[in-house]
Amino acid sequence: MRVAVVKNILDANSRIAQENRKLFDRHGLTVINLMSSPGAGKTTLLEQMGNHFGGRLKIGVVEGDIQTTLDAERVAAAGLEAVQIETDGACHLDANMVQNALGNLDLEALDLLVVENVGNLVCPADFNIGEDHKVMMLSVTEGDDKPYKYPLMFRESRVLLISKVDLLPHLRCNIEKIKAAGRAINPDLVIFEISSYSGQGLDDWHNWVQEQIKAT
Ligand SMILES: Nc1nc2c(ncn2[C@@H]2O[C@H](COP(=O)(O)OP(=O)(O)O)[C@@H](O)[C@H]2O)c(=O)[nH]1
Numbered sequence: 001m002r003v004a005v006v007k008n009i010l011d012a013n014s015r016i017a018q019e020n021r022k023l024f025d026r027h028g029l030t031v032i033n034l035m036s037s038p039g040a041g042k043t044t045l046l047e048q049m050g051n052h053f054g055g056r057l058k059i060g061v062v063e064g065d066i067q068t069t070l071d072a073e074r075v076a077a078a079g080l081e082a083v084q085i086e087t088d089g090a091c092h093l094d095a096n097m098v099q100n101a102l103g104n105l106d107l108e109a110l111d112l113l114v115v116e117n118v119g120n121l122v123c124p125a126d127f128n129i130g131e132d133h134k135v136m137m138l139s140v141t142e143g144d145d146k147p148y149k150y151p152l153m154f155r156e157s158r159v160l161l162i163s164k165v166d167l168l169p170h171l172r173c174n175i176e177k178i179k180a181a182g183r184a185i186n187p188d189l190v191i192f193e194i195s196s197y198s199g200q201g202l203d204d205w206h207n208w209v210q211e212q213i214k215a216t
């Protein structure tokens with residue numbers, strides 16, 4: 001009966017995800033679910049977004065980690081309104097965890113909410129949280145074969161951020177191979193090559209984010 005159990009869990013999750021979605025819509029809030037393996041550079045990018053958007057966009061962040069409040073502290077220091085979920089072992093955020101965290105944010109005051117999911121290239125792709133866009137990050141240090149090995153997240157995502165491109169000269173990573181494999185899995189994938197260190201590609205990413213902000 002394992003199949004039935006899994007189906008029930010996903011059904012319950014999508015019901016709560018719909019509730020989250022209604023709440024986000026009521027507040028005119030754009031929501032991004034940011035996913036990657038541990039260490040791809042999600043929190044560093046959020047710090048960059050804090051610096052870039054400054055007073056112009058009010059950004060909230062839900063941080064998901066198995067343990068610690070370190071990431072929430074980092075993004076709060078960058079001027080973002082942050083709340084931390086400690087999953088205590090769970091490898092992804094589900095809609096219920098996000099719903100419980102939302103009470104700690106002033107949703108009406110926010111323009112954008114970014115949920116930094118637990119570092120994991122597999123499980124988070126299975127769980128809708130009521131987001132508008134799934135955005136995944138793959139750093140060039142992870143290797144150019146990863147779209148083939150972890151296709152679900154590439155299929156589910158609207159955007160692929162290929163991160164840490166400043167490191168390319170030191171690696172044997174073929175970025176064209178990542179892009180071709182990503183597009184073979186998901187022809188609609190929007191791809192940005194970025195570096196939070198050098199700043200390469202961040203303008204294009206910030207422009208894309210700005211375009212997604214709902215008119216209220
Ligand atoms: N070379 C390089 N390192 C980066 C970049 N972005 C993040 N890092 C480093 O990668 C490590 C993990 O970054 P972090 O943002 O915590 O990753 P997260 O686990 O996805 O949130 C840290 O040492 C960052 O300084 C980048 O664009 N280039």
Ligand SMILES: [Mg+2]
Nearest residue numbers: 042043071116
């Ligand atoms: Mg992080």
